[in-house]
Amino acid sequence: MKGHSYSYVVLQYRHDVWIGEAMNVGVLLCCPGERFLKLKCRRGRGRIAQAYPGIDAAALTGTIRALEHRFGRIEAGWDMLSSVAKAGDIARGVLRADASSLQWAMDGGGIASSAAETMDMLYDRFVGLYDDEAPRDARTDEQVFDTVKVKLEAAQLYKRFERHVVRSEFGDVPFDHAFKNGVWHCVQGVSFDSANHERMLEKAQKLAGKMHSIASFRGSMRPYFVTGKPQRSDLLPQYGKMQALLRSSPLDPLVVDEHDSSIVVDHIAAVAH
Incomplete structure (x- = not known):
């Protein structure tokens, strides 16, 4: 097999260093042939938070980000590294073995045709193997939108809806269900029926980011977000926070739970006549 030699080392989290129990949280891969590190x-959420409820997730996340940044700087200055550099040696030069909660373990290596693909494979093997088997929402955004669509159809309003794409200097933001009467009224279902806190946050941040990218269209459009709550009761507090995050985004979006979607219909009906 053609390719380049690589080496890797696994990053482990030890909540109580005296017990010695460890959870794999990351993989460092070094491939000199691709100048990849x-x-x-x-x-510090997901499985780690479930296993260790008392964990300081913010502190762990900050430490991991600092490590990622450090290795990114080392990769950027690749000429300073040896052509036979090993992941374990580099890793322990940055984070030395001591009594801290993050430690390196299980060095290994091989031949890779693609360092990036090998990185994903090793991460899935050593870190993501026992993650929740639900990478997608249990319900889609369209399934959540159906709760308001039925009411719009009953009010003889949905037949006036069409697809609208907001084009800005930062990119296009499509809305599959939009109605124009002076301004565009864009209704979108948002499913938060997710596997964990982190996925919910990523989804809300991504949608809020889109609102920021089209913030200059204030006055010419109004977004409406109909949100679907998670089935897991322990995720409901996070759900409320994600609704608040969306409400704080630009363009003053109206954010309601799917069970209150009649509020959206009433708003649309008020401007439709």
């Missing part, structure tokens, strides 16, 4: 990690 990357640390891929999970954050």
Whole structure:
């Protein structure tokens, strides 16, 4: 097999260093032939938070980000490294073995046709193997939107809806369900029926980011977000926070739970006549 030699080392988190129990949280891969040096990690939520409820997730996340940044700087200055550099040697030069909660273990290596693909494979093997088996929302955004669509159809309003794409200097933001009467009224379902806190946050941040990218369209459009709550009761507090995050985004979006979607219909009806 053609390719380049690589080496890796696993980053482990030890909640109580005296017990010695460890959880794999990341993989550092070094491939001199591709000038590749990357640390891929999970954050201080998800499985770690479930296993150790008392964990300081913010502190762990900050430490991991600092490590990722450090290895990124080392990769950027690759000429300073040896052509036979090993992941374990580099890793322990940055984070030395001591009594801290983060430690390196299980050095290994091989031949890779693609360092990036090998990184993903090693991460899945050593870190993501027992993650929740639900990478997608249990319900889609469209399934959540259906709760308001039925009411719009009953009010003889949905037949006036169409697809609208907001084009800005930062990119296009499509809305599949939009109605124009002076301004564009864009209704979108947002499913938060997710596997964990982190996925919910990523989704809300991504949507809020889109609102920031089209903030200059204030006055010419109004977004409406109909949100679907998670089935897991322990995720409901996070759900409320994600609704608040969306409400704080530009363009003054109206954010309601799917069970209150009649509020959106009433707003649309008020401007439709």
